[in-house]
Amino acid sequence: MGNPLSDIYHKTLAAIPDTVGGLLSGRSLTEASVEKLAVFNPDNGDQVTMIAQSSAADVDEMVHAAKASFDSGIWSGAAMSERQAVLTQAAKLIRENAEELAALDSVTTGLLYHRALKPHVQAAAGWFDYFADALDGIESERLSTLPDTDTVISREPAGVAALFTPWNIPLMGASLKLSAALAMGNSCVIKPSEQSPLGTIKLVQLLYKAGLPEGVLHLANGSGAITGDALASHADVDRVSFTGGENAGRIIAEKAASRFAKATMELGGKSANIIFADADYDRALDGAVIGAFANSGQACLAGSRILIERKIADRFIADFVGRTQSIRIGRPFDAQAEMGPQSSKAQMERVLSFAQLARRDGAEILTGGERHDGFPGGCYVKPTAVLAPSNDISICQEEIFGPFAAILVFDDEEQAISIANDTRFGLAGYVWTGDDQKAQRVAARMRTGYALINTPMLRDRNAPFGGFGHSGIDREGGRWSLDFYSEPKTIMTHHGHAPITSLGKSD
Ligand code: NAD
Numbered sequence: 001m002g003n004p005l006s007d008i009y010h011k012t013l014a015a016i017p018d019t020v021g022g023l024l025s026g027r028s029l030t031e032a033s034v035e036k037l038a039v040f041n042p043d044n045g046d047q048v049t050m051i052a053q054s055s056a057a058d059v060d061e062m063v064h065a066a067k068a069s070f071d072s073g074i075w076s077g078a079a080m081s082e083r084q085a086v087l088t089q090a091a092k093l094i095r096e097n098a099e100e101l102a103a104l105d106s107v108t109t110g111l112l113y114h115r116a117l118k119p120h121v122q123a124a125a126g127w128f129d130y131f132a133d134a135l136d137g138i139e140s141e142r143l144s145t146l147p148d149t150d151t152v153i154s155r156e157p158a159g160v161a162a163l164f165t166p167w168n169i170p171l172m173g174a175s176l177k178l179s180a181a182l183a184m185g186n187s188c189v190i191k192p193s194e195q196s197p198l199g200t201i202k203l204v205q206l207l208y209k210a211g212l213p214e215g216v217l218h219l220a221n222g223s224g225a226i227t228g229d230a231l232a233s234h235a236d237v238d239r240v241s242f243t244g245g246e247n248a249g250r251i252i253a254e255k256a257a258s259r260f261a262k263a264t265m266e267l268g269g270k271s272a273n274i275i276f277a278d279a280d281y282d283r284a285l286d287g288a289v290i291g292a293f294a295n296s297g298q299a300c301l302a303g304s305r306i307l308i309e310r311k312i313a314d315r316f317i318a319d320f321v322g323r324t325q326s327i328r329i330g331r332p333f334d335a336q337a338e339m340g341p342q343s344s345k346a347q348m349e350r351v352l353s354f355a356q357l358a359r360r361d362g363a364e365i366l367t368g369g370e371r372h373d374g375f376p377g378g379c380y381v382k383p384t385a386v387l388a389p390s391n392d393i394s395i396c397q398e399e400i401f402g403p404f405a406a407i408l409v410f411d412d413e414e415q416a417i418s419i420a421n422d423t424r425f426g427l428a429g430y431v432w433t434g435d436d437q438k439a440q441r442v443a444a445r446m447r448t449g450y451a452l453i454n455t456p457m458l459r460d461r462n463a464p465f466g467g468f469g470h471s472g473i474d475r476e477g478g479r480w481s482l483d484f485y486s487e488p489k490t491i492m493t494h495h496g497h498a499p500i501t502s503l504g505k506s507d
Helices: 006-015 056-072 080-096 098-109 113-137 170-183 198-209 224-232 246-258 281-297 310-326 345-360 413-421 436-445 478-484
Strands: 036-040 047-052 141-143 149-157 160-164 187-191 217-219 239-243 262-266 272-275 305-309 364-367 384-387 404-410 428-432 450-453 486-494
Touching: 006 098, 056 160, 056 187, 056 217, 056 224, 080 098, 080 113, 080 170, 080 198, 098 113, 098 170, 098 198, 113 170, 113 478, 160 170, 160 224, 170 187, 170 198, 170 239, 170 478, 187 224, 198 217, 224 246, 239 246, 246 262, 272 281, 272 413, 281 305, 281 310, 281 404, 281 428, 305 310, 305 413, 310 364, 310 384, 310 404, 345 364, 345 384, 345 404, 404 413, 413 436, 428 436, 436 450, 478 486
Parallel strands: 160 187, 160 239, 187 217, 239 262, 272 305, 272 428, 305 404, 384 404, 428 450
Antiparallel strands: 036 047, 141 149, 149 486, 364 384
């Protein structure tokens, strides 16, 4: 491979077993299943391993074990200090195993190794520290609003949490959910994407090493249609936390609703990146490029619709195209690479199909729109910029989830907001301007859960994260996660002697 990361790459590949199963606690269920699924390396199309798919019966066993551990109180009733110690130790172990974790995500998703290492693995560890600390702020609330009555409101663990994660942020997604769910005392079954389960398997093993009691956490390994469906349908699941696409989200949300299980849905986006003529030009250009192409465009927060004020449009578009063409495409373990492959052949084909749709709909492909042929067997697409004639064509309405920027030109603030909001999604919105008041106005009027001013993707752990409309339901992050993974409980104690209305007394 000819670069210093080559050793990590080969060492990681060599250590991956031929078959990986689900985990019942820490025990691998490789024998339990007959169905096998291949996991591929999108860098070259090679098979990395096989998944011994967790069957519905396997999933049932996992949920029952999770419920039994929950009911036993071994974790749900553990002292806060004990839970904090496990989470803090998990964060430490994640950092100590950062290279392996990053490499496992990288060989299955094509995520650039240096990005997987930082920010992804660092962010994963950070979530465990964050929720360990957050427990300090959790206290029962006392009310004395009613006469002679003490009212105490506490948060109880919710029960068994089913956690579904996508392939684009395997470790970060798993860590956000697991750290909060475990902090609040829940037992969990995690279901990573069948494309990229390896980093999450390692994470579960590290959590047990950190001191998590047996039975509290399990990993269901397999496809959405079989393994995921069994988990989403299970009657003993009390919380469903799903991050993924709109279609799977709809199916899973319906199942959760039918048995009154609370669910968060962190779904897709088609976020507008609005650039006004009075913006800091260079920063806005940098922000537009990284916003469209970070993680090979496979980011829920991607600023995939770039809206440019007409006054600067010609210059900005020319510069954007120039920068797009100069992005260094490289293999995931190439330290110089700025963009790697798509995560799978299917994903690559999806992106390319949108180039065809763009042509059909009269959009102008300014650059890209085709496979990169420099990587035999790899799922590489050239970063693509398309000038869209209007916002209603499919490249402006569908989440492509690839390195595909749809560019639109606007004349004034009102039109920019109207285009930005003309979508069924509502995850994020970006605005770039030197006018603070305009920035606040536009950010407030964008129908999105997240609005960022003069910056590309940023995340504050304390802030709620999630979207409006088809981008999802509810929020995770900060106290929103703590609320989601717990049940509020009210205990009222009366100390007075006020008469009680008595029924059925004869005198
Ligand atoms: P996906 O919906 O295909 O899969 C997500 C998870 O759900 C996987 O584990 C999958 O196996 C499982 N699954 C799929 N169908 C299922 C079913 N019928 N029943 C039960 N489980 C099922 O998503 P993906 O392709 O892995 O990820 C890409 C999507 O995730 C994009 O739409 C992206 O925007 C979204 N995403 C959202 C956020 C966010 O925070 N809003 C973050 C990252 C990714």
